[in-house]
Amino acid sequence: IPISRYRNFSIVAHVDHGKSTLSDRLLELTGVIEAGDSNKQVLDRLDVERERGITVKAQTCSMIYCDPETKEDYLLHLVDTPGHVDFRAEVSRSYASCGGALLLVDATQGVQAQTVANFFLAYTLGLKLIPVINKIDLEAADIDMARDQVEHTFELPSDECIPVSAKKGLNVEKILPAIIKDIPAPSGDPTKKLKALIVDSWHDPYVGVVMLIYIVDGYMKKGMKILSAHTDKRYEVKEVGVMYPDKLAMNAVRAGQIVYVIPGMKNPREAMIGDTFFEYGQHEGLEPLPGFEEPKPMVFVGAFPAESRDFDDMNDVMENLALNDRSVSLQKETSTALGLGWRLGFLGSLHASVFQERLENEYGAKIILTAPTVPYKIINRDGSEKIITNPDEFPSNDRYHDISSIMEPYVEAIMTIPNEYLGSVMSLCENNRGIQKDLEYLTTGQVLLKYELPLAHLVDDFFGKIKGATKGYATLDYEDAGYKKSEIVKMELCVNGVAQDALTQIMHKSQVMSRGKQSVAKFKEFLRFQLFEVAIQAKVNNKVIARETIKAKRKDVTQRLHAADISRRKKLLERQKEGKKQMKSTGKVHISNDAFQAFLKK
Ligand code: GTP
Numbered sequence: 001i002p003i004s005r006y007r008n009f010s011i012v013a014h015v016d017h018g019k020s021t022l023s024d025r026l027l028e029l030t031g032v033i034e035a036g037d038s039n040k041q042v043l044d045r046l047d048v049e050r051e052r053g054i055t056v057k058a059q060t061c062s063m064i065y066c067d068p069e070t071k072e073d074y075l076l077h078l079v080d081t082p083g084h085v086d087f088r089a090e091v092s093r094s095y096a097s098c099g100g101a102l103l104l105v106d107a108t109q110g111v112q113a114q115t116v117a118n119f120f121l122a123y124t125l126g127l128k129l130i131p132v133i134n135k136i137d138l139e140a141a142d143i144d145m146a147r148d149q150v151e152h153t154f155e156l157p158s159d160e161c162i163p164v165s166a167k168k169g170l171n172v173e174k175i176l177p178a179i180i181k182d183i184p185a186p187s188g189d190p191t192k193k194l195k196a197l198i199v200d201s202w203h204d205p206y207v208g209v210v211m212l213i214y215i216v217d218g219y220m221k222k223g224m225k226i227l228s229a230h231t232d233k234r235y236e237v238k239e240v241g242v243m244y245p246d247k248l249a250m251n252a253v254r255a256g257q258i259v260y261v262i263p264g265m266k267n268p269r270e271a272m273i274g275d276t277f278f279e280y281g282q283h284e285g286l287e288p289l290p291g292f293e294e295p296k297p298m299v300f301v302g303a304f305p306a307e308s309r310d311f312d313d314m315n316d317v318m319e320n321l322a323l324n325d326r327s328v329s330l331q332k333e334t335s336t337a338l339g340l341g342w343r344l345g346f347l348g349s350l351h352a353s354v355f356q357e358r359l360e361n362e363y364g365a366k367i368i369l370t371a372p373t374v375p376y377k378i379i380n381r382d383g384s385e386k387i388i389t390n391p392d393e394f395p396s397n398d399r400y401h402d403i404s405s406i407m408e409p410y411v412e413a414i415m416t417i418p419n420e421y422l423g424s425v426m427s428l429c430e431n432n433r434g435i436q437k438d439l440e441y442l443t444t445g446q447v448l449l450k451y452e453l454p455l456a457h458l459v460d461d462f463f464g465k466i467k468g469a470t471k472g473y474a475t476l477d478y479e480d481a482g483y484k485k486s487e488i489v490k491m492e493l494c495v496n497g498v499a500q501d502a503l504t505q506i507m508h509k510s511q512v513m514s515r516g517k518q519s520v521a522k523f524k525e526f527l528r529f530q531l532f533e534v535a536i537q538a539k540v541n542n543k544v545i546a547r548e549t550i551k552a553k554r555k556d557v558t559q560r561l562h563a564a565d566i567s568r569r570k571k572l573l574e575r576q577k578e579g580k581k582q583m584k585s586t587g588k589v590h591i592s593n594d595a596f597q598a599f600l601k602k
Contacts, residue, residue: 001064001075003256004185008214010079010094012122013104014112014475018134022104022166023061023078029173030063030076032245060199060212060258062242065176074180077242077258079199081118087347088479089293089327092121093199093273096291097214097258100128100183102175103154107133107141107163111149113416116448117477119154128183131156132175137165148443186216188255194218194226194279197289199258201271203324207239209265210247214258216289218279221252225280226263229288231270234280235263269326295327296480297345298409299352299459300389302333302370302502304341306593311340314367318342321359328355333390337502338368338596343390349459368597370502374455377407377483391504394490397541408486408508409455411478412437413462414448421470422447428469432457433508452481454508491545493519494537495527495591502596512538516546524548526595 013019028035060079067074081094095101101122105111122129131150135141147158162178164171188195200212213220220226224237239262241249253259265271273295276288305314322330322344329345346352349372359367370391378386378395381404388394395403413434417425419441429436429451438450453462458478466474491512493503503523507515516538523536527550538546 005074006256008077008098011102012118014114017106018166025172061245113475113477131161133163186256190255192217196277198275219254226277227280229276238262304338304368306366335502391506392501407483410481412481413478417474424469520546520548526598
């Protein structure tokens with residue numbers, strides 16, 4: 001099949017609008033899988049994904065479609081993309097390998113935030129979009145409303161919409177002819193020198209690292225030596241082939257195809273999404289493909305084993321998990337309160353919770369996680385900059401004379417909400433220090449709202465809050481909006497004057513009072529039953545802003561005495577007082593790991 005008859009496409013959709021179901025139907029129509037196969041939703045592979053109903057890793061599948069008019073075969077590559085915004089870099093690389101995309105809209109729900117955000121990404125990358133309206137079998141389906149939205153929100157002609165039911169298979173056969181007619185063929189040249197883009201990679205327990213690669217120019221075959229443009233490392237191709245739907249080895253693959261490659265790579269972190277491969281020895285003067293970005297962690301947490309003796313075992317587990325996910329950053333960390341542990345960086349809070357779940361599911365590991373923090377940037381007077389990812393390392397006011405400004409990361413949040421909740425969502429955004437950017441009434445009783453929000457508020461379950469404010473009807477997506485100067489301070493939690501490093505938090509000045517009060521009150525709950533008086537204080541720049549006291553628990557040392565034995569009673573009480581005084585001056589409050597764990601668990 002010549003490159004002019006290749007079509008690479010993906011599906012742009014909001015969660016649950018039916019991307020996996022539609023993918024299955026297309027694979028059935030082209031005979032890749034059998035209809036009614038128990039192997040349902042082949043494209044969603046990982047367990048965690050299936051459990052949460054989200055696609056985390058991109059998977060692809062090739063198919064051959066015979067044009068009924070010309071009787072010519074076409075080679076189609078469907079590139080699945082993660083739906084969630086945490087994985088935006090992976091989404092853009094997937095789109096970069098495609099000439100077009102199906103824009104899938106649920107006829108009962110209409111356009112949602114994730115569709116909007118992914119649409120803009122696909123549109124900016126120049127993809128040809130084919131609107132598909134799904135779930136028309138449902139009674140609540142409103143096809144005209146969906147058409148209208150497609151026309152108004154995306155400025156796509158509404159008569160190009162294909163109404164389908166992916167579940168029932170209704171009309172789905174109309175999609176394939178539209179793909180070959182409307183989506184352009186890849187523009188690469190098989191006779192040029194090899195240039196290939198890493199779209200995705202994963203670890204296969206049997207064959208090691210597997211990469212999903214878009215061959216832009218040239219060809220690739222078994223035994224070829226390839227060179228990474230960004231790491232400068234060399235590999236020998238052990239196997240190449242297409243996903244059909246599992247790995248199907250081929251002798252050679254060429255320009256325009258999206259294929260899997262087994263490079264015999266030891267360290268999975270060397271496979272970087274967006275990296276370019278050349279043929280070794282044929283790479284002189286070639287420029288890498290554009291769009292490479294180092295993964296940028298946005299949320300950091302400290303992680304500590306609940307039992308400190310577990311550190312070594314867990315270290316292997318952590319390193320292994322981090323090795324397999326190049327977007328996780330991992331560093332060792334020591335806390336006075338919790339001992340040896342790690343600082344982990346994630347792309348977003350979903351990414352963090354998926355990682356944590358894997359840790360617990362696959363390894364049964366018990367870990368204590370500190371409150372998440374975002375990367376703050378300190379700009380010093382001498383012009384140097386520092387990114388702070390551990391709250392304990394945030395400077396206190398005694399260092400302020402060195403600092404010219406403190407910067408806080410922001411995102412632009414895109415939300416779709418039913419009209420009647422506009423007021424409550426706007427006040428939620430304002431309460432979270434949001435800055436309104438855009439407000440647009442959609443034709444369907446929904447509002448498209450854009451706000452700039454501090455990332456710190458976004459990762460503090462903003463999505464949960466906005467769902468709460470809209471009976472679950474709001475949808476949210478976001479993109480990086482850079483750093484802004486901000487009044488950020490560090491709040492320490494002290495127990496009898498000793499700051500508990502694992503509980504230090506960084507926050508905006510406006511939050512210290514409420515968060516301070518809340519923290520001391522909550523920590524008090526978990527510290528009951530001390531034999532002497534304990535003061536729990538929240539301090540900002542060495543100033544106490546909130547305090548709770550736990551009264552000493554008094555043991556009744558006199559209970560076994562006869563009531564008349566006054567002098568003996570006095571003596572005992574004296575001695576108890578003495579003992580307490582001593583404990584107070586020298587005694588260290590022992591805080592059990594359970595108390596930290598209980599406190600840190602939201
Ligand atoms: P993510 O993988 O979470 O992004 O979801 P998805 O977009 O892949 O959606 P999926 O295909 O898993 O479908 C979500 C739900 O909608 C499932 O319960 C499907 O059975 C259902 N569904 C999909 N297409 C149709 C349809 O045409 N009609 C009806 N009635 N239900 C559908």
